[in-house]
Amino acid sequence: MTQxxxxxxxxxxxxxxxxxxxxxxxxxxxxxAQAPDAAAHKQWMNDASDAQExxxxxxxxxxxxxxxxxxxxxxxxxxxxxxxxxxxxxxDGVRLARHAREQASQALTxxxxxDMKAAQxxxxxxxxxxxxxxxxxxxxx
Numbered sequence: 001m002t003q004x005x006x007x008x009x010x011x012x013x014x015x016x017x018x019x020x021x022x023x024x025x026x027x028x029x030x031x032x033a034q035a036p037d038a039a040a041h042k043q044w045m046n047d048a049s050d051a052q053e054x055x056x057x058x059x060x061x062x063x064x065x066x067x068x069x070x071x072x073x074x075x076x077x078x079x080x081x082x083x084x085x086x087x088x089x090x091x092d093g094v095r096l097a098r099h100a101r102e103q104a105s106q107a108l109t110x111x112x113x114x115d116m117k118a119a120q121x122x123x124x125x126x127x128x129x130x131x132x133x134x135x136x137x138x139x140x141x
Contacts, residue, residue, distance in 0.1 A: 041084045048077040048130075055107075055123060064114050071108040071119070074126070078104050096133040100126050 051073040058066035078101035085093025107122035 036084055044077045044080050067111040071111050075104040100129040
C-alpha cells in the first residue's frame with residue numbers, strides 16, 4: 001500500500017530539491033547571484049580583442065582549429081556581455097551584444113564547416129556591431 005504525501009511534505013521536498021539544484025549550479029559552474037562589475041566587463045572586452053586578433057591570424061594561417069577556438073571564445077564573451085548589459089537594464093547594450101553573439105555564432109558555424117569566407121563575413125559583421133556598441137559609450141551610462 002502506497003502512502004500519500006501531505007501537501008506540506010511535498011512542498012518541503014520540492015523546496016529541498018530546488019535548493020540542492022541551485023547550490024550545485026553555484027558551486028559547480030560558478031553561477032553568481034551578483035552581476036559582474038565593470039572591471040570584469042572591461043577584461044572580457046580586452047580578451048575579446050585578443051580573440052579577434054587570434055581569428056585574423058587563423059585566417060592568414062588557414063588554421064581552422066585556431067579559427068574555431070577564437071570564435072568560440074568570442075561567442076562566449078558576447079554572451080557574458082549580453083548578461084552584463086541585461087543586469088544593467090541597458091536595452092541598447094543587450095540588443096547589440098545579442099546581435100554580436102549571433103554573428104559570432106554564425107562565424108563559428110561557418111568555421112566548423114571550414115567555410116572561412118563565410119566565417120570572415122560574419123566576423124566582419126560582428127566587428128561592425130561591436131564598434132556600434134562602443135560608439136554608444138555605454139560604459140559611461
